[in-house]
Amino acid sequence: MARKVVITGLGATTPIGGDVPTMWKNALKGVSGAHTLEDEWVAKYDLPVHFAARCSTPALEVLSRVEAKRMDPSTQFGVIAAREAWADSGITEIDHDRLAVAFATGIGGVWTLLDAWDTLREKGPRRVLPMTVPMLMPNGVAAAVSLDLGARAGAHTPVSACASGTEAMHLGLDLIRSGKADVVVCGGAEAAIHPMPLAAFSSMQALSRRNDDPEHASRPYDRDRDGFVMGEGAGALVLEAEEHAIARGARIYAELAGTSVTADAYHITAPDPEGLGATRALKAAMFDGRIQAEDVVHVNAHATSTPVGDKPEYTALRAALGAQVDNVAVSATKSQMGHLLGASGAVEAVLTVLAVYERQAPLTINLENQDPEIPLDVVTSARALPAGDIVALSNSFGFGGHNAVVAIRNV
Amino acid sequence: MASNEEILAGLAEIVNEETGLATEAVEMDKSFTEDLDIDSISMMTIVVNAEEKFGVRIPDEEVKNLKTVGDAVNFISNAQA
Numbered sequence: 001m002a003r004k005v006v007i008t009g010l011g012a013t014t015p016i017g018g019d020v021p022t023m024w025k026n027a028l029k030g031v032s033g034a035h036t037l038e039d040e041w042v043a044k045y046d047l048p049v050h051f052a053a054r055c056s057t058p059a060l061e062v063l064s065r066v067e068a069k070r071m072d073p074s075t076q077f078g079v080i081a082a083r084e085a086w087a088d089s090g091i092t093e094i095d096h097d098r099l100a101v102a103f104a105t106g107i108g109g110v111w112t113l114l115d116a117w118d119t120l121r122e123k124g125p126r127r128v129l130p131m132t133v134p135m136l137m138p139n140g141v142a143a144a145v146s147l148d149l150g151a152r153a154g155a156h157t158p159v160s161a162c163a164s165g166t167e168a169m170h171l172g173l174d175l176i177r178s179g180k181a182d183v184v185v186c187g188g189a190e191a192a193i194h195p196m197p198l199a200a201f202s203s204m205q206a207l208s209r210r211n212d213d214p215e216h217a218s219r220p221y222d223r224d225r226d227g228f229v230m231g232e233g234a235g236a237l238v239l240e241a242e243e244h245a246i247a248r249g250a251r252i253y254a255e256l257a258g259t260s261v262t263a264d265a266y267h268i269t270a271p272d273p274e275g276l277g278a279t280r281a282l283k284a285a286m287f288d289g290r291i292q293a294e295d296v297v298h299v300n301a302h303a304t305s306t307p308v309g310d311k312p313e314y315t316a317l318r319a320a321l322g323a324q325v326d327n328v329a330v331s332a333t334k335s336q337m338g339h340l341l342g343a344s345g346a347v348e349a350v351l352t353v354l355a356v357y358e359r360q361a362p363l364t365i366n367l368e369n370q371d372p373e374i375p376l377d378v379v380t381s382a383r384a385l386p387a388g389d390i391v392a393l394s395n396s397f398g399f400g401g402h403n404a405v406v407a408i409r410n411v
Numbered sequence: 412m413a414s415n416e417e418i419l420a421g422l423a424e425i426v427n428e429e430t431g432l433a434t435e436a437v438e439m440d441k442s443f444t445e446d447l448d449i450d451s452i453s454m455m456t457i458v459v460n461a462e463e464k465f466g467v468r469i470p471d472e473e474v475k476n477l478k479t480v481g482d483a484v485n486f487i488s489n490a491q492a
């Protein structure tokens with residue numbers, strides 16, 4: 001019998017709240033974190049997209065100036081979320097050799113990389129800061145969290161684009177089940193609201209162009225959806241071997257019952273139109289967690305609001321859950337906070353854990369005319385989840401054909 | 412041309428910006444590594460910022476000889492002369 005893994009700490013900094021209580025309150029209320037960007041570079045480069053969903057609490061309001069100087073913005077968000085999750089877990093004493101980190105990012109230190117390139121071109125090599133490499137490396141966030149918490153059982157950085165945060169949970173579960181660690185701080189962080197990624201995602205027609213109405217731009221499952229909204233931030237979860245959590249009398253939110261990762265091997269960016277890779281991921285996570293379709297009552301969908309992405313996920317959900325899909329309350333929380341790329345899976349896992357713990361599903365906003373080809377039961381107003389034993393799933397899919405699913409069960 | 416007092420004050424600001432140390436803690440006889448706990452990466456950042464601030468060049472091979480704040484102040488002062 002595999003070790004049971006539970007979740008005992010949650011942390012987040014997002015466009016709809018700089019900590020978990022604020023984010024959760026807003027997620028149940030239904031707010032938009034998307035706003036017009038006031039930065040001079042929007043006009044300077046004539047960017048086709050003028051808005052994004054910035055973190056509601058700037059990192060510099062939480063970290064000291066000196067601390068922040070040595071971290072890329074993505075690492076700043078990750079450390080803020082990890083500290084909140086750690087404090088929330090209530091762990092005071094731990095064998096640090098049995099504490100690991102699995103902290104993901106989709107893009108890594110893109111601000112640091114491009115700032116350094118600007119400096120090199122404008123001022124020459126002498127002015128390129130010596131901290132540039134450790135700040136831009138994708139493992140920078142995992143390393144910073146490991147350093148911050150004294151986690152010595154390994155610091156890992158899964159990178160699978162927008163599935164990264166969910167893949168971190170998959171890795172964390174494995175580390176505990178296989179006995180390599182007793183506690184793993186998992187998460188994802190992203191800070192890519194910079195003109196270059198905005199230009200690049202625009203070039204591939206992935207971003208919404210609803211410049212005159214940013215708050216209503218992210219509209220998963222809506223007939224008039226036209227792309228995702230770039231978000232930023234981080235989410236973090238403390239995974240713990242059940243016996244370890246019980247021994248210290250921890251507050252247990254839920255069980256991380258199962259996880260999975262699959263690859264489409266279909267196209268570098270387009271999802272498999274039949275959702276076959278996603279279907280296999282859903283089935284694998286359910287098998288991993290010994291979950292029957294009837295157990296599943298809630299899904300936090302990947303649902304980014306792109307014309308091509310939302311439908312294959314529906315196809316996959318129907319294939320994996322069968323008729324039970326009609327009884328599942330589906331939340332598309334990117335409608336509220338935009339798409340946090342490599343952090344999205346971690347933040348959505350936090351929301352899914354809270355949904356199971358609090359028996360409430362977060363809202364989907366901006367759904368005015370539901371796409372008739374996606375007949376899901378989408379949560380658009382306050383919705384309680386049923387009593388008794390329940391399971392919720394959170395899906396994440398990334399460029400590269402990455403599919404990752406986590407299954408959360410009540411305790 | 413800056414006086415040694417002005418160089419010390421400017422250097423203290425740079426050290427404060429990089430490490431958060433109070434400017435008053437940056438005194439002539441203080442060792443960068445032993446007293447101020449400045450690591451090699453912070454030291455290089457301080458050197459580069461000092462070069463820009465004082466309009467001097469501090470060669471990489473010279474940095475290891477700058478053990479105390481006073482060493483740095485004197486080097487900058489001589490380089491400006």
